Every structure is written in C-alpha cells, then in structure tokens.
Amino acid sequence: MTKKGFVNDVNITLDGACTMERVTDLHAFLAERCAALAETPPSAVRVDLARVPGIDACGCQLLALFLEQLRHLSIGASADGAGTEVRESIELLGFSSLFAGEHPQP
Amino acid sequence: MTTAGGEQSGVDLKRFNEVFFEECAENLAQMEQILISLGDREPDQEQMNAIFRAAHSIKGGAGIFGFDDMTVVTHVMESLLDRLRNHEIVFAPGMIDLFLEAGDAIAMQLAGHRDGKPVHQEAIDQVRARLQQTIDGDTTQAPASPVSQTQTQAPPEGGLPTSYRLAFTPEPEIFMRRVRMESIIAELADLAEAGTFRCEARLAELPDFAGFDPECCITRWEFALVSRATRDQLADVFMFVADEDQLRIEEHPAERRSQVQDPPSEPALPVEGRRAYDRNETAPGAFGRRGGEAESTFRVNVTKVDQLVNQVGELLITQAMLSQVAGGLDPILHQSLQRGLAQLERNTRDLQASVMSIRLVPISIVFNRFPRLVREIAAKLGKQVELKTSGDSTELDRGLIEKISDPLTHLVRNALDHGLESPEKRTATGKNPVGTLQLSASQVGGRIVIDVIDDGAGLPREKILAKATENGITCSETMSDEEVWQLIFAPGFSTASEITDLSGRGVGMDVVLKNVQAIGGRVQIASEVGKGVRVTISLPLTLAILDGLSVAVGGEKFIVPLNVVIESLQPKAEQLKTVNGREVVQVRGEYLPILKLHSIFNLETEVTEPCRGILVLVEADGERGAVMVDALLDEQQVVVKSIETNYRRVEGSAGATILGDGRVALILDLPELFSMHRQL
Known part of the structure; x- marks a missing residue:
C-alpha cells in the first residue's frame, strides 16, 4: 500500500493496489482494523474499493479472509465500490460472492 | 517488491x-x-x-x-x-x-x-x-x-460441447511463486463456450487473521464450463501450476447443457491433472513427453548429476587407494579383505558406468537442428537437398553434445555450399538432381563416430594442391589422397572461388579440427571424385573420464591422454640431434622436438638426457612431438578434476586426477605444452 486510510471502522477505504507486492502492508493494516473491530463489533462493515487501481488473487484472498473474519464476529461485512477493471478481476478470480457476503454456489 | x-x-x-x-x-x-x-x-x-x-x-x-x-x-x-x-x-x-x-x-x-x-x-x-x-x-x-470471435479463441476439436467441473487446490506457495491466477483462469475461460464459464473461489480454512501469512494461499477454486476442448486441453491450462492431486476434472460428455450450474447426475471419476495427456502419447500437448516418458522419467538439475558424477569419481579414487594399500598385504592372511575389495571394485565400476550413463543424451538433440538449416541454405543456394539422418538415438556425453554442434554445423554448411552441385550440374552428370546429405552416428567401441556424407562432386585434389602451394604449405604431387585431404585443415585454407555468407572464408576446417580435438576427438576425410565426401568425427564417450597413460618424472606422476599418444621409444644416441639449438629426435625420417617435462615443470630428476629416459611420441592439433619421461607406469582410466576449481590454473595441464595412492597427477595439455616448449 502506498497509502492507507479509513473514514471510520465501519467504512474502511483502501487506497492502492491490492496485490501480492503489497499484501504484507495490507495485511498489517487490516489486522489492526480487525483487532479494533473485535473489541467493539459494529453490526456492519463496508470495505470501499473505489480507490483500488488493481487487484490480484493474493489481494482478493486477503480481503476475503478479512471479511470472513468479521462475519465470524457476527459483523455483516462486504466489499464494493470497485472500478470496472478491479470488478472484472474480482469476478474473473471468483471472489464476487465472498466479497458480497453470499454463500458461493459454483 | x-x-x-x-x-x-x-x-x-x-x-x-x-x-x-x-x-x-x-x-x-x-x-x-x-x-x-x-x-x-x-x-x-x-x-x-x-x-x-x-x-x-x-x-x-x-x-x-x-x-x-x-x-x-x-x-x-x-x-x-x-x-x-x-x-x-x-x-x-x-x-x-x-x-x-x-x-x-x-x-x-x-x-x-x-x-x-x-x-x-x-x-x-x-x-x-x-x-x-x-x-x-x-x-x-x-x-x-x-463462428463468433469467442468461439474462435477456443481450440475446437470438432466434438460436441462437453460440460466440465474443475476443482483446483493450489499449493500454499503459489502466490510466492508469482503465478498469476488471473492468467490461468482467463485461459480457462477462453476455452469455454460463450456465457458458460463460472468461477468460484472458496477459502479452505479460516485462520486467525493477525497470525496469517498473507502470501500463503488457502483458496480453492471451482470452475464450471461448457467447452469443445478435451479434458487434456483443460488440464494443460494448469500444466505449470498443478500436480496430479491438485486438479480434479469431472467430465459430462452428454449433450450441451443449457445451465452449467446443474448438478452432475453421475460424477465421473476424477482424472489426473496436468499429466493427464501423458496417457495418450500422440495427443497434442504430449510433446517432450512422448514414448511414455512421463511415466519413467523426471527432470534433474544438471548440477546434481555433475555432483553425482564427481562423488562417484571420489569413490573410485578411494577404492583405488584401498586396492593399493591391500596390494601390500599378505594375500593369504587377508584373503577375505582381498575378496571384499575385489567385489568393491566391481561394484564401484558398475556404479560408475550407471552414473556416467545419466550424462548421456541422444545426438538427435544436435541432429534435429539440421533439417531447418539444410532447408534454408539449400533454398538460398538454389539446390535441392534431401537430408537423411541415422543413429539419432546414439548417446554421448552432454558436455560433448554442446561442443560438437558448431563443428557439425560447419561441416553441413560446407557440404551444402561446396560439396553438393546445383540440380543442373547434377543432371548433366547423370545424377539425381536432388543431392543427399547424410548425418549418421554410431558407437564404435569406446568412441562415438559421426559421419557427414554428401553425394556431391568430391574434393578437388589438384585445386587443393595448387592452393596449398600458393599458401606456402609444404606439399607434393606424390602425396596420398589422405594426406592431400588433410591440407584443408590448415589455417586459412580455402579453395572456394568466391566467399559466400555460408562458407568459403577459409576459416572453417581448421576450426572444426581444433574444436573436435579439444574434446579428444579426431577428424578423418574420405573423398571420391564425382561420388562425394565423407567426413568422420570420432569422439570419446565422455569428458569426465579419460583414458590415460601415467608416466613418472622425478617424484611426480603425469597423465598423458591416450588419444594423443602415437608410440613410446627409448632413443638411441644417433637418433638425437640438435636443430637451431633445440633437441630433436629423428623417427622414421621425421625430426620431432623433445619436450622435457622436468624442464617445463621445473622438477628435480636424475633422468635429464633423452637416451636415459623414454620418449612418448604424441600428436595434437596436427603437431607432433616427443615427451620425455623417466618411466611409463600404467595405462588407466582417470577421473578428470578441474585443477582451477580446486587449486589454480597450471600451465601445460588440462586438469588433474587423484591416483590410487592419493597423490594428484596433472593431465597434460599437449597443444599448450608445444606452445610452452616453443617459448623456452
């Protein structure tokens, strides 16, 4: 992540590519958020992907795991707002259902 | 990153x-x-x-x-x-x-x-x-x-569309390997009929997020598609990333399904992943694995093979040491030990032969380059040529394969450019307008023989003699054909009337000879006017083991490669002369320079005069000489070791070996010794 930021803990904005090259930074950032959210779980969290210029399988997996972790804490979690290119990558890689919080049905 | x-x-x-x-x-x-x-x-x-x-x-x-x-x-x-x-x-x-x-x-x-x-x-x-x-x-x-563009991208096999389900569980390191899953999935999607591709990623586990290694892959992918591609073609998409147990493909060869989401009525048995096509060796995609090789072969890094060869070499040396020690023991008292050592020697030799065979590769690796070369050169020259190869499966050391490629290429070019005539000329002389160039390889004894044979005009004896005279090379009309053919190996020699970009620069045959000799090989030529030329290259089987003659000089031992040895003799005083201040020995009318190893290597020895020692007559790179040694010890196979790697370069040596008594012996580099002798 070149930059990372958040509006608040229930509306997390990612800024920068979610790719293998940056996955360590992204993990550290999301782990922080996860810990904070576990202390005072909100009913729902949204991850905003509008400022993510690119995503790969590794980045998708981490985001999916983060969202699943939140769901495990009974927090409704989803990721959306991605641009066309990123959205197509997510669809191609098969992560759309996990990001939307739907049970995947191949 | x-x-x-x-x-x-x-x-x-x-x-x-x-x-x-x-x-x-x-x-x-x-x-x-x-x-x-x-x-x-x-x-x-x-x-x-x-x-x-x-x-x-x-x-x-x-x-x-x-x-x-x-x-x-x-x-x-x-x-x-x-x-x-x-x-x-x-x-x-x-x-x-x-x-x-x-x-x-x-x-x-x-x-x-x-x-x-x-x-x-x-x-x-x-x-x-x-x-x-x-x-x-x-x-x-x-x-x-x-067909639509989408359909065009898929490789249709002409069969009915088939419904497939695939499950791919990659290894955890797949991200670290920088494998682009999106490329793989896109390639798979390309094989699908329009609108039938579905992909779902699933997390195989839910680990603690903070402690999770983000580069570790825990995702499992499931795909559903309708495709005209075969199961093997689908498996091929994963060929670099999936082992057999990581990819499962279920096939439903019923008529095209309208909804691929439909659950399969009767799941087919899982089939192998990337190696599935190996079951059909003629199937497209089975290239490089034909002949059921996948069942019986696997890739091994060359370094590992070389390491194994080295270790077996060490074992041979140790075994030789033990034999030498045991040789000094009473055979009656140590009968069991002697028997055990004899068995060890047999086993070691067998092991050595097996290990050396790993380094052997078929010469087809080199021969396969020539069909195209011949096609292109023949087209350029306006000649019609049929290339025939035989003995493609003949094996030789991979080190030799790399080094024989260039000399062979040169010989093939020469044959095409100078040997084979134009279709018109061939027709005029009653020959088939299509010339034949034959490459053949065979194992003869402990050597590999490669022939380059053309059915062209043959070597022009008169032209070669005239050119040799012009170039100041000693020659005469009385020379035998074999001697005349050897003249073309002289540096800069060429009878080509015009220089082409293919050959005829006169820098070829001497380089061919030099390169072949550098790997312990020999080149012979046979030619008949109007019938063609046969160039025969004879090579040792391997570079790692060398047949040598061990000799003693002072307290040291040396190995003379056997392929350069002509004979040995103890000279009489009347055979020894001095020419231009240099000692020579006269052998059958020829004066050969005497190379005194003790002088070259600065060794103490009691044998300083040729008539008290033994002269080993050698020939290397077309140069002859007599190497003076104190004694001939043994003819033996030695394991070649790089002296530069283990010590430093020693001028006049082509490497070293460890003898049975544990001592290091230099392997002589005769061309370099000739050069050093000239400078003394």
Whole structure:
C-alpha cells in the first residue's frame, strides 16, 4: 500500500493496489482494523474499493479472509465500490460472492 | 517488491521459471520439427493441432509466469493456426516459413529472459505484423466465419460441447511463486463456450487473521464450463501450476447443457491433472513427453548429476587407494579383505558406468537442428537437398553434445555450399538432381563416430594442391589422397572461388579440427571424385573420464591422454640431434622436438638426457612431438578434476586426477605444452 486510510471502522477505504507486492502492508493494516473491530463489533462493515487501481488473487484472498473474519464476529461485512477493471478481476478470480457476503454456489 | 522474474523474492522463482523455459524450448523444438517435416505440404489435422498446442502452451506459460512479451507473437500465431485449422484461411507454403520465423522470434524472447541475450524488438514486431497481415489478408477472401470471435479463441476439436467441473487446490506457495491466477483462469475461460464459464473461489480454512501469512494461499477454486476442448486441453491450462492431486476434472460428455450450474447426475471419476495427456502419447500437448516418458522419467538439475558424477569419481579414487594399500598385504592372511575389495571394485565400476550413463543424451538433440538449416541454405543456394539422418538415438556425453554442434554445423554448411552441385550440374552428370546429405552416428567401441556424407562432386585434389602451394604449405604431387585431404585443415585454407555468407572464408576446417580435438576427438576425410565426401568425427564417450597413460618424472606422476599418444621409444644416441639449438629426435625420417617435462615443470630428476629416459611420441592439433619421461607406469582410466576449481590454473595441464595412492597427477595439455616448449 502506498497509502492507507479509513473514514471510520465501519467504512474502511483502501487506497492502492491490492496485490501480492503489497499484501504484507495490507495485511498489517487490516489486522489492526480487525483487532479494533473485535473489541467493539459494529453490526456492519463496508470495505470501499473505489480507490483500488488493481487487484490480484493474493489481494482478493486477503480481503476475503478479512471479511470472513468479521462475519465470524457476527459483523455483516462486504466489499464494493470497485472500478470496472478491479470488478472484472474480482469476478474473473471468483471472489464476487465472498466479497458480497453470499454463500458461493459454483 | 519483485518483478515477474522474481529476483528478490523469498522463494527461488528462478527454479520455477526454469521449468517454463525448458517447456517452452521443448515446445519450440517440437513445433519446428513438425514444420520442417512438412516441407511445403499442408499439415494434417493432427500436425496442425500439435503446432497449435505448442503455441498455446507457450502463450499460457508465458502469461502465467509474467513474460507477457512472449504472449504477443504466440497469440497472433495461435489465431492464424486456429483459422487454418477451421479452414477459414487457405494454406499457403509460405506460411511454413512464417511460422518458423515466428518460432525464431519467440526463441529470441526466450533467450532474452533466460540468458539475458539481446532481443530485437523490431524483428519481433515484423513477424507479428506479417502474421496479422496473413490473417487479415486472407480473412477477406475466406468464407464468412460461421463462428463468433469467442468461439474462435477456443481450440475446437470438432466434438460436441462437453460440460466440465474443475476443482483446483493450489499449493500454499503459489502466490510466492508469482503465478498469476488471473492468467490461468482467463485461459480457462477462453476455452469455454460463450456465457458458460463460472468461477468460484472458496477459502479452505479460516485462520486467525493477525497470525496469517498473507502470501500463503488457502483458496480453492471451482470452475464450471461448457467447452469443445478435451479434458487434456483443460488440464494443460494448469500444466505449470498443478500436480496430479491438485486438479480434479469431472467430465459430462452428454449433450450441451443449457445451465452449467446443474448438478452432475453421475460424477465421473476424477482424472489426473496436468499429466493427464501423458496417457495418450500422440495427443497434442504430449510433446517432450512422448514414448511414455512421463511415466519413467523426471527432470534433474544438471548440477546434481555433475555432483553425482564427481562423488562417484571420489569413490573410485578411494577404492583405488584401498586396492593399493591391500596390494601390500599378505594375500593369504587377508584373503577375505582381498575378496571384499575385489567385489568393491566391481561394484564401484558398475556404479560408475550407471552414473556416467545419466550424462548421456541422444545426438538427435544436435541432429534435429539440421533439417531447418539444410532447408534454408539449400533454398538460398538454389539446390535441392534431401537430408537423411541415422543413429539419432546414439548417446554421448552432454558436455560433448554442446561442443560438437558448431563443428557439425560447419561441416553441413560446407557440404551444402561446396560439396553438393546445383540440380543442373547434377543432371548433366547423370545424377539425381536432388543431392543427399547424410548425418549418421554410431558407437564404435569406446568412441562415438559421426559421419557427414554428401553425394556431391568430391574434393578437388589438384585445386587443393595448387592452393596449398600458393599458401606456402609444404606439399607434393606424390602425396596420398589422405594426406592431400588433410591440407584443408590448415589455417586459412580455402579453395572456394568466391566467399559466400555460408562458407568459403577459409576459416572453417581448421576450426572444426581444433574444436573436435579439444574434446579428444579426431577428424578423418574420405573423398571420391564425382561420388562425394565423407567426413568422420570420432569422439570419446565422455569428458569426465579419460583414458590415460601415467608416466613418472622425478617424484611426480603425469597423465598423458591416450588419444594423443602415437608410440613410446627409448632413443638411441644417433637418433638425437640438435636443430637451431633445440633437441630433436629423428623417427622414421621425421625430426620431432623433445619436450622435457622436468624442464617445463621445473622438477628435480636424475633422468635429464633423452637416451636415459623414454620418449612418448604424441600428436595434437596436427603437431607432433616427443615427451620425455623417466618411466611409463600404467595405462588407466582417470577421473578428470578441474585443477582451477580446486587449486589454480597450471600451465601445460588440462586438469588433474587423484591416483590410487592419493597423490594428484596433472593431465597434460599437449597443444599448450608445444606452445610452452616453443617459448623456452
């Protein structure tokens, strides 16, 4: 992540590519958020992907795991707002259902 | 953090890239072999499929490993092949050359990535543009395509669409390997009928987020699609990333399903993943693995093989040491020990033979380069040539294979340029207008013999003698044919009336001889006017073990390579002369310089006069001499060790070996010794 930021803990904005090259930074950032959210779980969290210029399988997996972790804490979690290119990558890689919080049905 | 090459990654991406490079080279070789075998004929369906699969695999692998530049030419090539296969474009013989050029362009890119060699982008762009022009140009003439663009991208096999379900569980390190899952999935999607592809990622577990290694893959992918591709073709998509247990493919060869989401009525048995096509050795995509090799072979790094060879060499030395020690013991008292050591010796020799055989590779690796070379040169010269090869499976050391390629290429060029006549000339002399060039290999005793035979005009004896005289080379009309043919090995010798870009610069045959001799080989020539020329190269089986003559000088031992030894003699005083202040020995009318090893290597010895020692007559690089030694010890096979690696370079030696008594003996480099002697 070149930059990372958040509006608040229930509306997390990612800024920068979610790719293998940056996955360590992204993990550290999301782990922080996860810990904070576990202390005072909100009913729902949204991850905003509008400022993510690119995503790969590794980045998708981490985001999916983060969202699943939140769901495990009974927090409704989803990721959306991605641009066309990123959205197509997510669809191609098969992560759309996990990001939307739907049970995947191949 | 890293590049596609992954130089800075924590995992050894080079190792994975190397697999792709090897596969790519195999695919290119396979493609070229098929194209060359066609001549100007149109490939049949199977050949077309095989070429397509090769291009497709290269493209897929390049995309997965991040060598995107390599996908450009392959993509257009694939499109053209696909249209040809679907009879949307009419085949033209010129396409064979275009595909060969495309293969060259890809090979150049491969060499760029693998060896850092320069890549001429302009040449690549030109090939790509010509491929595209062929597609565009012919599309206008071809009948309207009955299939959509999406369908065109899929490699249809002409069968009914089949419903497939795939489950891919990658290894945890797949991300670290920088494998691009999106490329793999996109390639799979390309094989699907329009609108039928579904992909779902699932997390196989839910680990603690904070402690999770984000580079570790825990995702499992499931795919559903309808495709005309075969199961093997689908498996091929995963060829670089999936082992047999990581990919499961279920096939439902019923009629095309309208909804791929429908659950399968009767799940088919899981089939193998990437190696599934190996069950059918003739199937497209089975290239490089034909003959059921996948069942019985696997790739091993050359370094590991060399290491094994070295270790067996060490074992041989240890065994020789033990034998030497045991030789001094009472055979009655130590009967059991002696028997055990004899058994050890047999076992060690067997082991050595087995290990050395690992280094052996078929000469077809070199021979396979020539069909194309011959085709191109013959076309350039306006000659008609049929290339025949035999003994392709003859094996020789991989080190020799690398070194014999250039000399053979030169001989082939020479035969085409100077040996074989033009069709007109051949017809005029009652010959078949199509000349024959034959490459054959065979094992004769402990050596490999390679023949380059043409049925051309033969060597011009008078012309060679005249040229030799002109060049100041000693010769006479009374020389035998064999002696005259040897003249063409003189540096700078050429009888070619014009210099072409193929041969005739007179820098060839001497280099051929030098290169062959450098690997312990010999070159012989036989020629008959009007019938042709036979050039015979004889090579040792391996470079790692050498037949040598061990000799003693002072307290030291040396190994003289047996292939340079002519004879040994104890000279009489009247045979010894001095010419220009240098000692020579007269042997059958020839004066040979005496190389005193004790002087060259600065050794103390009591034998300083030739008549008290033994002269070993040697010939190397066309130069003869007499090496003076104190005594001849033994004829033995020695394991060649690099002295530079273990110590430092010693002038006059071509390496070293460890003898049975544990001492190091230098292996003499005769050409260098001749040079050192001249400077003394």
